[in-house]
Amino acid sequence: MNSAIHHTGPVNVMRGVRSTSHRFRVPLDHGDPTGEQISLFAREYSSTDHSDAEAARLPWLLFLQGGPGVRGNRTTQLSGWMKAAARDFRILMLDQRGTGFSTPADPLTLPQRGTAVEQAGYLRHFRADSIVADAEVMRAALGSAPWTVFGQSFGGFCTLSYLSFAPEGMDRAIITGGLAPLAGPVERVYRSTFKRVAKRNAEYFGRYPQDRTAVTHIMRHLDRVEEVLPTGERLTPQRFQMVGSFLGGNTRVDALHYLLEDAFVGAYDGDRLSPVFLDQLQSVVSRRSNPLYALLHESIYCQGQASSWAAWRVLEEFPDFAPDAADPLLTGEMVYPWYFDEDPSLVPLQETAELIAAADDWGPLYDVPRLAANAVPAAAAVYSDDIYVDRDLSLETAASVRGLQVWETADFHHDGIHDDGDAIFSRLLAMTHTG
Template identity: 65%
Template sequence: MSAAGSYLVRGAALRDHWFDAPLDHADPSGPSIRLFAREIYDPALEAANLPWLLFLQGGPGGRGNRPLGLTGWLREASKNFRVLMLDQRGTGLSTPASRQTLPLVGGAAAQADYLAHFRATDIVADAELIRAALGSGPWSVFGQSYGGFCALTYLSMAPEGLKEVLITGGLGPLAGPADQVYEATFARLTARNTEYFARYPQDRAQVTRIMRHVACVAECLPTGERLTPERVQMLGNYFGGNTRIDALHYLLEDAFVPTPDGDRLSDGFLAQVSAQVSRAANPLYALMHESIYVQGEASNWAAARVLAAHPEFHPDAEEPLLTGEAVYPWYFEQDPALAPLREVAGLLAARTAGWGPLYDLAQLGRNTVPAAAAVYTDDIYVDHGISLATAAAVQGLQVWETSDFHHDGIADDGEGIFAQLLGMVRG
């Protein structure tokens, strides 16, 4: 382990830590990777030597948050903890996994074997290695979205390392297949489309117009590739938030501008769309997303198979619906950041070897670690019904069910949500 000196960012004290970890924790003498984590604390409380809280980010493939001060849930957490913001393996400053770096490990088959070590079980093993290196006793863990999935794996595989667990929007299914996830979330996404177009009825025609336009007219994103109807549909990602749903309306309202060649999509619109639909910043999301749901079976592009049975989401539907958080084979054809990874993505989708158990159901059934989870009634990414079924399988897990927030609830009221869950686990 190595660490840098502390520094201040708008009242938050930060300290950077690096750790060496085996790629395969079952083979400590094999290849190693580098892990990065950032310590965040209130400098006024430094002498109190507060206990650790590990934050596990959503994703998969999302780096830890880069704080600009003690705001949101960090403000509340820093009253009781030193927060450790982990860049999960393959993300941020931890040894990256992308189109640029993966060829260093070999061809597509070697890359798929390499990425088989980038799952929740590996992230938990990394966390335990880091906890030992920091000299911490059992620590607290806060998991958002996929970070909650990882927290459930932690409760399964290494409960001795945990003092308490908080989860927001992150109670995924404990068993496969992945299809069940998309059957549930497409239903919620349909309802969210209905809600959105009832709020902004003028946007129904605008979305259809944009999709019909890009099917016929070559409109290119700033990264050079053509914008397609399928990628326009990805703007449904905005539906995952309380306020972001309104941001979609503001994006759509100035999509077209007049030109000598007729109405075209504006440069401003295309730039904003590009930021939403590119996976350049988190390629692991596209590569590993469906693997977070499988245990022993292949995903075989589950979202694409389920989508095929829902014609209302087809780009050529009369009034096509927006999609959102799912990964499809065409991602690896249309996104320049993913195109070089097309073969490895196909191997991962067909893979069964290496997709071992993510959860120990017996251990979860006898859990003694205090745990609490926020379950959002209308969450379009982590289904409410699946979440409650999972909660019921974890002994002692308390559920705070609310319709006040969507999937990114901690972006809206992180302080309140964190305080609510911490209060629940501490009685």
Template identity: 65%
Template sequence: MRSSDSYTIRGVRMRDHRFTVPLDHGNPDGASIEIFARELEDARTEAGALPWLLFLQGGPGGRGNRPAGLSGWLAEATKHFRVLMLDQRGTGLSTPATRQTLPLLGSVEDQADYLSHFRADDIVADAEMIRAELGSGPWSLFGQSYGGFCILTYLSFAPGGVREALVTGGLGPLTGPADQVYQATFARLRSRNAEYFAKYPADRPLLTRLMRHVVAVSEYLPTGERLTPERVQMLGNFLGGNTRFDALHYLLEDAFVPTPEGDRLSDAFLAQVSAYVSRAANPLYAVMHESIYVQGSASNWAAARVLREHPDFHPDADEPLLTGEAVYPWYFAQDPALEPLAELAELLAARTEGWGALYDVAQLGRNTVPVAAAVYSDDIFVDREIALATAAAVKGLQVWETADFHHDGIADDGEGIFARLLGMVRA
């Protein structure tokens, strides 16, 4: 472990840590990678006086949060803990895995073998090594979205390292194919689209016009590629939040401007869309997305397969609906950050062997670690029924179901949600 001196940013005392871990924890003498983590404390507390809490962020492929001060859930958490913000393998300041770095590994087959060690079981093994190097006893966990999936893996294979666990919007399926996820979430997306267009009825013809426009007229994003109707539909990710729901309306109202050639898409709109639909900042989100559900069989582009059963989401529909966070093969043809990874993505989608187990259902059924989870009734990313079925399979897991928040609830009331879940596990 290599650590920096502490420094303070707007009331948060920070310290950077770098850890060397095996690429394959089953072969500790083989290749290694580096994992970066940042320690966060309320600067008003005595350094190192509080127990550890490991935050596992959403994703896959997202780096740890970079806080600019004490606010939201972090303000509440640092009353009780010093927080370790992990850059999961391949992200942030950990050894990167991108279109630029992966070719260093050799053939695309070699790259696929390398990324077969980038799932929740590997993240948990990293965390256990880090916990030991920090000299911590069992620590507390807080997982948002995919971070909750990782917590279920932690409770499956290393429950002795966990004191208590809090989960928000992150109880995925424990068994079965990836298809079940998209079959459920397309239905929730349809309802969320209806809710949005009921609130903003003028946006219904506007969206249809926008999607027809990008077919008829070549409009280019600042990164140089043509905007397609499929990428316009990606704006449906806005529907997964409370405040983001209304932010979509503000984005769409900027869409068209008059020009000497007729109405065109505004530079402001194109810039905002480009920032939202590009995966340059988190390519592993697309490359590894369906693998987080793979349990003994290949994903084979499950979302694309299920999409064919829902023609109202097709770009050519009379009034096409917005899609959500699912990843499709066309991502790797339309996003410059992903194009070089297209062959790799195909190999991973077809892969059946070389994945580690994600969960031990029997162990979860005899769990003794206190766990509390927020389940959002209308979550378009992690389906309520799937979440509740998973909760029922984990012994002692307490559920707080609420319709007051959507998938990004901790962005709206992180302090309140964290405090409530911590109170539940300590009651």
């Protein structure tokens, strides 16, 4: 195992939570431990219900965030799943490589790597297998026994990789909305999720029928009138469709209604989009703060094959999503090549994105025989109507992991832990004790 340089920051206390920062130096390429090093940042959270000495004796829980390319959560008080976890654990909230306070990979730093070929080569080290290797180096540096790993969404994908490559470092595994398919082709992911997104559109417009009119009106307006986002570029109909990301949540779906309510100055027969609407939309349709999501999203499914913009190709099979459809549907989390034409923060990375999409020599992300012999207690929440991680593919994966207990529920969508994290986490934790 590679060793890490580890530095601990000061302890801060606020609203019942104690936080401590940790910094580590790890190899960019864990296959070359003497090569380039990068920095990792993680923040430790514990409850002040425990004394300092008691907290230091608690076992660790590593939380792996969704993404890819999304930093760990920042919190000023313990609530939801973190409040539940802090009863028995100290939580390590990781900024996965390339995000947050870890060595960044963004529109400012990636061009410094050199050519597009060099950038794409660098980014090959930012998938789940590298994140797992990072975690094991950090665990050793912290002097931790095998720890509990909790993965949400893409973090669940990473947890499956952890069970594949370093199960000896895990005491138990908890996964929410993150049972990845263990094998390709990539296209089947999007054939499944486009169907679920279409169903979710129908459910949403059934709840808010006036929004069906609003969405079509905005799309047609954008065909005719040049509307400019705060970052200066024209808002296109296909980019507006990205607001479908709201459909993946229990409460965010209702926030979409309020977003659309602000669309036009005056009534829906107005002739310009409002500044309030455009300001809100900017954060939804830009990848400026998490370019790794756009660059690496499809690669998280790739093992020995190219993605070749799989979602874009599969989209042709679902004409109701076409911007020129009679009543266009909103899209989900899928990434398309035109992102790198229309989002100013991604334009400089266009050639890099094409190289990543064309790469067909990705290494394995899972060890299927090892998962079939798994001995780590594991439990997963599968959301029946999840538009991001398909229920059927999730159950297929669950059946391939020995001892993995599944709780399937239709009460939550992909962001269930944001709605009732305490109950969900507590239930899954108990399942790992009784399995």
